[in-house]
Amino acid sequence: MRSFLYRLADYFALGGGLIIMAIVLVTTTNVTAFALNRIASLLGGQVAGLSGYEDFVRLAMSAAALMFFPYAQVKHGHVAVDIFMNKAPAWLQRFTDKCWAVLIVIMALFLMYWMIIGLFEKRADHVVVGVLNWVEWPFYIPGILSLLLWAAIALVQVFDQAPVEVSHV
Amino acid sequence: EETTLTIHHFLSPKSNAHTKMVQAWADKVAKDSNNQLKFELFPAMAMGGKPSELYGQVRDGTADIVWTLLGYTPGVFPRSEVYELPLVHTGSAAATTVALNATMDMLADDFKDIKVLFLHANDGNVIHSASKPIRTFEDAKGLKLRTPSRTGSWVIEGMGAEAVGLPVPELPEAMSKGAIDGALTTLEIVPALKLQELDKFVTELPGGDRFGTAIFMFAMNKDSYNNLPDDLKKVIDDNSGMKVAADIGKMWEEFEKTGDEALASTKVERIVVSAEEAAKFKASNEKVVARWIEESKTKGFDGAALVEKARAAIAEAAK
Amino acid sequence: MFSPEVIGILGLLVLFILLMLRMPVGISMVLVGIGGTFALSLAVKHVRFEPYIKQFKSLLWSTMANYDLSVVPLFVLMGYLASQSNLSRDLFRGLEAMMSKRRGGVAMAAIAACGGFGAVCGSSLATASTMGRVALPELKKLGYAPRLATGALAAGGTLGILIPPSVALVIYAIIVEASILQMFQAALIPGLMAVVGFILVIALQVRINPSLAPEPRPMPPEEKREAYRRLIPVLVIFGSIILGLGFGLFTPTPAASIGVFVIFVYGIFMRWRTGQGLSVAGMLQAFRDTAVTSAMIYMILFGAEVLKGFFTRAGLPSAMADWAATSSMDPWMILIAMLVLLIILGCFMESLAMILVVLPFFWPTLIALNGGDHVSAAEAAYGLDTDNLKIWFGILALIVVELGLITPPVGLNVFIIASLSEGTPMAETFKGVLPFLAAEFVRIGILLLIPALCLFLPHWLAG
Ligand code: NA
Ligand code: NA
Numbered sequence: 001m002r003s004f005l006y007r008l009a010d011y012f013a014l015g016g017g018l019i020i021m022a023i024v025l026v027t028t029t030n031v032t033a034f035a036l037n038r039i040a041s042l043l044g045g046q047v048a049g050l051s052g053y054e055d056f057v058r059l060a061m062s063a064a065a066l067m068f069f070p071y072a073q074v075k076h077g078h079v080a081v082d083i084f085m086n087k088a089p090a091w092l093q094r095f096t097d098k099c100w101a102v103l104i105v106i107m108a109l110f111l112m113y114w115m116i117i118g119l120f121e122k123r124a125d126h127v128v129v130g131v132l133n134w135v136e137w138p139f140y141i142p143g144i145l146s147l148l149l150w151a152a153i154a155l156v157q158v159f160d161q162a163p164v165e166v167s168h169v
Numbered sequence: 170e171e172t173t174l175t176i177h178h179f180l181s182p183k184s185n186a187h188t189k190m191v192q193a194w195a196d197k198v199a200k201d202s203n204n205q206l207k208f209e210l211f212p213a214m215a216m217g218g219k220p221s222e223l224y225g226q227v228r229d230g231t232a233d234i235v236w237t238l239l240g241y242t243p244g245v246f247p248r249s250e251v252y253e254l255p256l257v258h259t260g261s262a263a264a265t266t267v268a269l270n271a272t273m274d275m276l277a278d279d280f281k282d283i284k285v286l287f288l289h290a291n292d293g294n295v296i297h298s299a300s301k302p303i304r305t306f307e308d309a310k311g312l313k314l315r316t317p318s319r320t321g322s323w324v325i326e327g328m329g330a331e332a333v334g335l336p337v338p339e340l341p342e343a344m345s346k347g348a349i350d351g352a353l354t355t356l357e358i359v360p361a362l363k364l365q366e367l368d369k370f371v372t373e374l375p376g377g378d379r380f381g382t383a384i385f386m387f388a389m390n391k392d393s394y395n396n397l398p399d400d401l402k403k404v405i406d407d408n409s410g411m412k413v414a415a416d417i418g419k420m421w422e423e424f425e426k427t428g429d430e431a432l433a434s435t436k437v438e439r440i441v442v443s444a445e446e447a448a449k450f451k452a453s454n455e456k457v458v459a460r461w462i463e464e465s466k467t468k469g470f471d472g473a474a475l476v477e478k479a480r481a482a483i484a485e486a487a488k
Numbered sequence: 489m490f491s492p493e494v495i496g497i498l499g500l501l502v503l504f505i506l507l508m509l510r511m512p513v514g515i516s517m518v519l520v521g522i523g524g525t526f527a528l529s530l531a532v533k534h535v536r537f538e539p540y541i542k543q544f545k546s547l548l549w550s551t552m553a554n555y556d557l558s559v560v561p562l563f564v565l566m567g568y569l570a571s572q573s574n575l576s577r578d579l580f581r582g583l584e585a586m587m588s589k590r591r592g593g594v595a596m597a598a599i600a601a602c603g604g605f606g607a608v609c610g611s612s613l614a615t616a617s618t619m620g621r622v623a624l625p626e627l628k629k630l631g632y633a634p635r636l637a638t639g640a641l642a643a644g645g646t647l648g649i650l651i652p653p654s655v656a657l658v659i660y661a662i663i664v665e666a667s668i669l670q671m672f673q674a675a676l677i678p679g680l681m682a683v684v685g686f687i688l689v690i691a692l693q694v695r696i697n698p699s700l701a702p703e704p705r706p707m708p709p710e711e712k713r714e715a716y717r718r719l720i721p722v723l724v725i726f727g728s729i730i731l732g733l734g735f736g737l738f739t740p741t742p743a744a745s746i747g748v749f750v751i752f753v754y755g756i757f758m759r760w761r762t763g764q765g766l767s768v769a770g771m772l773q774a775f776r777d778t779a780v781t782s783a784m785i786y787m788i789l790f791g792a793e794v795l796k797g798f799f800t801r802a803g804l805p806s807a808m809a810d811w812a813a814t815s816s817m818d819p820w821m822i823l824i825a826m827l828v829l830l831i832i833l834g835c836f837m838e839s840l841a842m843i844l845v846v847l848p849f850f851w852p853t854l855i856a857l858n859g860g861d862h863v864s865a866a867e868a869a870y871g872l873d874t875d876n877l878k879i880w881f882g883i884l885a886l887i888v889v890e891l892g893l894i895t896p897p898v899g900l901n902v903f904i905i906a907s908l909s910e911g912t913p914m915a916e917t918f919k920g921v922l923p924f925l926a927a928e929f930v931r932i933g934i935l936l937l938i939p940a941l942c943l944f945l946p947h948w949l950a951g
Contacts, residue, residue, distance in 0.1 A: 009768065010776070018777025020561055027745035031738065034348070037311055051326070054334045054555050057741060062553035064561065065786045072783035078512035079784050079838050083898045085510040088948075093510075100511045107515060111548050118545030121225070126468075128244040131322045131334040136243075143549055154413040173534040181665075184860055209534070217797030218543060219550040230539035336555060339739070342667050345950075348739045390539075 001006050004157050009153060012146060013071035016064040023060050045100050052131035059129065059139045066143035070150045073104070073157070101158045108151035115144050172401065173207045174393060177232035179220040179241075182212040182363065185424050190417065191236055194387070194408065202404045208234075228282045233393040239384045240318035246279040246384075247468045249288065251475045252483075253320050254461055255381040255454040258293055260374075261487060262425070265290035265382060266418030270410050270483035274476055278470075284389040286409040289417045291355050292425040293379025294321065297364055298351035299344045303372040304440055306449035315340055315352035317383055323460055324380050325353055327453040341367055343373070352379055356428030357421070365431040367374040372440045375447050490531050491610060496802030499524035503795075503845070513841045514784070517791025524798040535801055538816065543797070550912035551790045555741065556662055560610065561782040562744035563653045566729075567609025568777045571618040572770035573755030575722050579604050580622045582719025585712045592701040594630055595640045596687045597621040602644030603683040604722075607652030607730040608747060610658070611781060612839075612893055616645025617903040620908040632703035634912040636693065638905045639920020643686055645901040646890045647841075651679035653744065655785060656843060658885055664848050666878045668740045670946040672733055674879045677941050678931070685927040693923055725750055734948060785840060792844035799848065801880060809852035819857040819869035823881075826850050827888045827932070834892020842889055854881060872939060879946060880939045884932065892930055894921045 040047050050056075072078055080100075085093055103109040119140040127136045176195060180186050187210075195208035214220065216232060223237035239246045240253070249269070252258055258265045269276075269288040276288075294317055296303050303309050303461030310329035312369060316322040333349050337358075343349045344367045351368075359365055373378070394402065406412075432439065442450065457474060465472025490498075499520050506516040529537035570576060580601040587593035587600075600618045609615050620641045627637040649656050652672035661668040694701045707715070729747045732738055738746065752931075758765025799805060812822065833842050855861060858868045860879055865873045872880060893901040896918050906914045935941055 004539075013779035014772060014775050016779055016782075017565070017772075020565055020775075020778070021748075021752075023558065024562070024745045024748045025569055027742050028749045031742045032315060041311055041643040048311075049313065049331050049534075051322075051331050052334055058553045058555045061555075061558045061561070062549055065782060066548075068783035069787070071779045072787075075780050077631035077780035077784050078514055078787055080510045081507045081836060081838065081898065082510055084508050096509050100515065102513070103519070104515060107518060109622050111544060114542075114544035115548060117550065121545055125242070126244040126247070127242055127739060128319070129334075130240070130243050130319050131316055133243075133319065139553070140549055143552070150689045168310050211800060215796075215800045217793055217800070218547055219554070222543070222546050222550055225546055226539075226543065226615050229542040229545075231543050232537060233534075338665060339556065342669060346669075346737065346739050348742065373623060 001134055005070075005149065005153050008149060009070035009074045012067045012149060014069050016067035019060050019064040019067070023057050023064075026050060026056055032080055052129075055129045055132040055134070059134070059136075062139055065147040069108075071129035072151050073153045078104075098158055101154050104154040105127075105151045105158065108147045108154065111143055112147035112151065115140055115147065119144065171205050171207055172397065173209060173390075174233040174486050175209045175216070176234040176236070177211045177214070177216045177223060177226060178236040178479070179214055179223065179238075180212060180236075181289060182210075184212075184319065184359070185427070186236070187212050189420060189424075191375045191387075194413075198213040198404060198408050201404050201407065202401055206404065224283075227388050227390050228460055230390040230391070230392055233344065234286070234389045236385065239386060239462060240321075246276075247465065248276045248279045248470060248475060249384055250320060250461070251472070251479045252290060252384050253318055254458050254476070255324055255379070256458055257476060257483065258290060258379060258382040259487075260377040260379040260484060261291050261418075261483075262290050262292045262382070262421035263415065263418035264483050264487040266421065267411075267414045269384065270414035271298060271486065272478060272482045273410065275475065280386075280388070282391065283483035284391050284394040286387045286389055286405070287413055288384060288386050289414070289421060290382045290384055291357055291421050293355065293382040294324075294353045295356060296370075297344075297368045297370065298348070298355055298370040299367050300350040300369070302370040302438065302440060304442065305446050305484070306378040306442075306453065315343070315349055315354070317352075317354050318381075320381060320457060320461060321353050321383075323457045324454060327457055328450070337362070341435075355383075355425070356432070357424040359428035360431045365427075365435045365437060368435075368437045370438050370440055371432065372442060374450060375441055375444060378447075380450075381457075453483065490527075491576065492532055492535075492802040493804060493807050494526060495527050496799055496804040499527075499798060499802070507837065510572070512787075513785030513838050513933055514791040517788065517795045517841065517845070521791070521794030521796075521798045524795075525801060528798070528801055529755050532801075540797070547793060548790060551793050552786060553827075556668070557658070557786075557789070559658055559668070559740045560655050560785055561655070561778055562741070562748055563610030563655060563658075564614065564781045564785075565774060565778040566653075566744060566747045567605070567611060567614045567618070567648075568774035569748060569751045569755060569766065569771070570605070570608045571614070572773040572774045573675070574764055575608075575725070575751065575754075576601070576605050576618045577622045578715075578718040579722045579726070580619065580626075581715040582722065583760060584626070585707050585715035585719070588707050589772035590705055591698065591704050592636075592690045593704060594623075594627060595632060595690050595701065598627065598637075598640055599644045599647075599683060599686045599690065602641070602647045603651055603679070604726055606647040606649070607653075607726045608751065609648050610653045610655040612645050612647075612649040612890060613647025613780065613904060614777070616893075616904045617908070619644060620905050623687075623828050624905070624909050628909070630705065633700040634909060635916050635920035636690070636700045637920075638902075638909050638917040640686070640690060641903045642899070642917060642921050643903040645905070646893055647679065647682060647686075650675060650682050650887065652676060652730070653740075654886070656840060656889065657882065658740070659789070659840060660843060660847070660882045660886065663844070664851055664878050664882065666875075666882065669733070670799050670879060670950075671882055672740075673945040673949055674883055674942045675861060675886070676730075676945055678883055678935055680839065681931055681934070681941070682928070685931055686924055689923045689927045692752040692821060710927055721754065725754060732874050734945075735801045754835060783809060788838070788841050788844060797843065798850060805848050808849050809856040813860075822857055823870070824936075825852070827884060830885060830888045831891055831895070834889055835895050836890065836898055839871035839892055840890045842892070843885065847885070850880075850885075870939075872943075875942055876939070880935075880942050883942045884935060885934070887928065887932055891925070896924065 037047040122137040221241045224236040227235040266289040312330040314331040325332040462472035503520040583597035657671045757764025
């Protein structure tokens with residue numbers, strides 16, 4: 001179970017990375033098209049850019065950013081301040097760290113719950129994005145799945161035997 | 170016993186809209202209620218969230234009152250969008266604002282979940298260009314222009330230009346770096362974005378006509394309103410809708426002058442297209458209106474009838 | 489009953505305690521934001537909790553779906569890709585070839601390479617760990633004293649954030665509504681001052697104590713030629729990115745995208761030509777590293793958004809600004825007190841969280857002290873109008889915040905470098921960092937006295 005979830009988180013992170021590369025490609029294409037258009041317009045021609053690429057960047061980034069969260073949990077990448085606790089007795093460190101892991105499970109589920117409500121509300125409201133005219137609600141889905149995975153991984157870590165390693169400050 | 174209401178909006182506390190409209194409205198209502206009603210103002214999204222969330226916040230009561238742009242949540246207010254359209258809005262914030270509030274019944278389905286205090290328009294869009302002059306319809310072809318709204322991007326695409334969606338604060342930078350050629354936006358916003366330093370040309374239609382406009386709402390949470398005692402409800406009502414529409418409309422008409430003044434002291438060339446070219450823009454904008462009417466069919470209302478009624482209401486208000 | 493302001497201050501205290509109990513920073517911010525607002529709703533009639541909670545329908549998504557913030561993961565990815573494509577190694581080797589003639593030269597090359605890498609990397613930690621991996625083994629092999637080697641790299645790592653692009657500056661610019669590009673331009677001269685300052689510190693140290701650095705060993709000519717040959721494309725790439733950004737050929741998101749694209753293509757090209765560039769495994773690793781760093785940043789940003797709602801409802805920022813406007817304290821004393829407070833907090837706290845928590849209090853206070861939003865430069869307490877104050881204070885705050893990365897007891901750069909350098913006790917690295925810290929204080933003093941060093945470039949480039 002643990003290794004399955006961890007592998008899934010890895011795929012999510014890589015998927016997020018691919019989405020960012022897609023943003024890079026779209027943006028670079030658009031800038032190139034704009035530069036070519038400047039040149040072409042001197043010669044009376046025209047090169048079209050990608051209309052609404054800013055909307056695309058926004059939507060794609062919303063998916064990618066949340067898809068990174070589960071992997072950061074795997075790597076204990078959510079920074080914490082490790083200045084007093086590293087001097088505390090081991091049992092206390094273990095206790096607080098487990099408490100925080102439980103809190104993360106609760107928080108991730110809380111955020112997921114509200115995001116699901118948000119998805120249905122956006123759908124009922126027919127919210128679209130400005131230039132592209134795409135409906136907004138489907139872009140809630142990667143985030144919702146990521147929050148669920150985040151919660152699952154934090155839950156696994158609550159029962160982990162291995163001591164939690166924390167990335168400092 | 171006094172009641173405190175929170176007002177949340179997206180513009181800076183320095184803006185005209187905050188000082189002259191929101192703050193002034195709050196002060197007047199507080200006074201009319203003998204200080205039974207108090208207001209806490211949170212400009213610049215101080216209560217948290219993004220401008221696109223203001224509608225959700227007032228619906229849920231996170232804020233009691235918000236001022237927001239309907240275009241921040243495209244698709245949510247399909248009927249009211251009619252007043253944004255070119256050839257419907259004809260360049261008078263005053264007339265369109267009065268018409269908006271006079272036809273609330275027609276728009277009511279857009280606002281079922283909130284209590285609208287008033288709607289208003291701004292003076293309307295002109296073409297700001299930092300690259301080349303737009304004297305003819307063909308001149309706009311291939312330019313990259315920031316769009317103010319969903320229908321604004323149709324206007325831009327109709328001219329053969331490319332519509333770019335950017336957050337307002339990023340507009341000056343994008344324009345000065347040549348990342349975009351210009352913007353379809355108002356004259357009112359010129360001083361706030363220092364467009365007088367970035368514009369080289371500003372293109373308008375003859376007779377003060379504009380390329381559409383943007384619609385704003387000043388709205389209240391339903392429960393917050395319903396929970397008020399009747400006398401306070403009345404104070405609010407007396408400062409809402411048609412009671413204030415003429416003044417608010419005029420105010421936005423006035424705001425345009427600060428843009429005129431800012432541009433007057435610079436070398437920015439003001440272009441008013443010829444009647445012949447205006448006809449070409451009109452033909453293009455008519456397609457925008459037709460597209461909007463066509464689209465309305467999928468949304469379950471009669472767009473053609475709305476256009477007709479909105480035009481009639483604006484004509485009536487302009488008298 | 490408790491007044492809202494008291495609840496706000498208690499909230500700050502609770503936040504601090506949770507952080508000290510090693511609760512992840514972003515999570516603590518979210519919890520205090522929600523818990524604090526709940527407490528407020530009990531004490532203040534017009535603060536209602538239930539509608540507040542409903543915000544979470546869209547708050548998380550809209551915080552992520554932000555065009556301005558999209559540069560953050562892009563700048564992070566750019567750095568990791570450059571590192572995986574061995575651009576960092578080629579940069580260091582080339583600079584080493586240039587400077588290996590003088591005593592301490594290789595350590596100086598490491599500083600210069602940190603500065604150069606800072607031009608493609610938006611994060612301090614990535615710079616420290618990348619350059620540490622590249623330069624530490626070489627310094628060790630040549631016989632540099634561990635104290636100098638680790639100290640120089642820990643300090644050099646801060647250049648990642650001082651030299652634009654910089655994630656912290658992007659966030660600062662978004663909070664105070666400054667132009668991201670202008671902030672980058674403003675950081676350029678102070679960033680170069682840091683590079684020069686650090687190199688001088690090394691020169692001075694080896695002059696006083698020659699045993700810190702080995703006898704110079706000139707590189708063999710053949711090796712040198714190869715190093716130079718590889719340096720040139722790196723300098724072209726890094727140079728064009730920083731010039732493109734600095735001179736504003738592009739707005740930030742396109743600039744960052746083009747940077748990623750160019751490095752990506754170059755890495756693949758090098759792989760094809762030499763077998764050493766960007767491998768598939770290297771690219772996937774860059775994605776993973778980007779994921780961890782970006783998730784951490786976005787979580788803190790979201791936490792700050794939640795916290796902001798609480799503090800604003802408690803009336804804290806406005807109360808502090810009102811106090812500043814009416815108090816008779818010297819504005820310069822308060823400014824210096826703010827910087828000192830940031831340095832002290834930096835000893836304990838994560839830098840981004842610090843900017844996000846503290847700035848909403850400091851910034852309105854500074855504006856009030858300066859004489860209000862519309863004050864002219866001539867009448868302003870700091871001699872700068874609001875727009876210039878924004879830029880100048882941003883750079884100062886950035887520098888002191890980043891000092892936290894190398895100050896004891898918690899200095900993340902020091903931790904990273906120490907973990908890369910087996911057998912060097914952490915205390916030794918902290919000792920090695922001290923001279924560089926001294927250089928930083930000198931630099932802060934100079935920038936305090938001469939704001940033009942920050943303001944010159946943005947003004948000049950704006951024409
Ligand atoms: Na309450
Ligand atoms: Na940097």
